[in-house]
Amino acid sequence: MKKEDLPQDKSKLENFTREMCYVKNKKGEYEQVLSSGWDVKAExxxxAWEEVENRIEEAKKSVARGALSPIVYFMELNIMDMSTLAAYTGFWRISIKRxxxxxxxxxxxxxKLLIYAKAFKITIEELKNFNGKD
Amino acid sequence: MEKTKSFDHIQTAHCENGVATSLLRYHGLDFMSEPLAFGLGVGLFYIHIPFMKINHGPAISFRNMPGDIFKRASRSLGIKIKRKKFRSFNAAQEFLDSKIDEGTPVGCQVGVFHLPYFPKEYRFHFNAHNIIVYGKENGRYFVSDPVMETVTSLSASELEDVRFARGPLAPKGHIYFPENVPKIDELKLKKAIVIALRKNSWWMSQIPTAIIGSSGFKYTGKKIRKWPTKIGVRKSSLNLGQIVRMQEEIGTGGGGFRFIYAAFLEKAATILQDDRLYQISDEITKSGDFLRASAVRMAAIYKGRNTSQSHFNEVADGFDEIAELEQKTFLKLYKMKFNINA
Known part of the structure; x- marks a missing residue:
């Protein structure tokens, strides 16, 4: 990549940091330049976040319908999957599924509820009283 | 307690390179730089692990296993690294405090999910991020995170959360630092570079498995061709988005680490005084450029502009092109003979 081709687009890193990139300068040598972002990866x-939000919304609806327990909702809210939740709680996947x-x-x-609440960083009441309706 | 003596924060593209570079420079290796650490660490790689999923998407990596870069880079220079993992946070914190009291900056493996100074959008459950802790004041630890422009700090409880994040690649309080750093003369560095070049080209060109090394790109291409009919356009778009993030996101220096490696080859060419390596460097740069172009094509799909099978085929063709280029280049590098005593 040439130095003049390095994109400086807006990204979620704004106000946090800029990232280091390796580009070729006019002499054809590598140089380190900071970039604020690139639209292609910002999108x-x-x-990815739209998908996360979809999953959270789906989980919320399922809890409201009474099809799934609040654990599913908070798992999705914390962007966890089964293996991550299993690691945080110490429960087996098969128990979590139950x-x-x-x-x-x-x-x-x-x-057990306390273990889940701790993994999600909420109180037991928040976990128990979540009904997905509001 | 005051700040430890003259620890300089160095910003790098990749966190592990950064920790390796900063720590080795702190211990007197002034010639160390990110490309050199990455190259000596045999960092460039490609693997597409079938059947495994990361964040509900394909498991692809453009670099070797987390932790390997520092391990291999220091081993090749004869540097001993002390590593420790812990069961309890108290023991981990005590050990960290004792190192800081000594005035030794240490590398820590952390999870990103609880890292407060990262933007929320980047905080997935990724547990192989690396930071340096180099001091403590009023219960807050001074942190040099190589991907950040400036230094930051973390409270003891924040540090507990990130050092004891759980899930795949859980850090378990992993802490590490160079124990003895010998004097490294030019010949030793040259030898290490030659070995690293050979190892890296071996990984990329000599493994007769479809999923590892240059041929891995071909494997991914094959998968991409099948995605639209097999899992539908929406899921394929998400998968492509994931590939782009693995390839371009913060930490890669752009183009799936290819540009960092090309910079290493350029440096190696200067140190070994071997012009052939400039040419290899140009070819790896080209591979990085191909990857960038491929990212643009993938973006057109996940933005929903081009979603027909022919567009997926185009992306896959791009992957085939990269596979061919890297296979050829690394084979050439693998067969190269170096005369370092001259």
């Missing part, structure tokens, strides 16, 4: 990041069922979730002990 890729945006797309806890996704509202009926099983109702009967969870306070101890």
């Amino acid at each position: 890729a990041l945006e797309g 806890h996704f069922k509202p009926k099983v979730f109702q009967k969870l002990s306070t101890k």
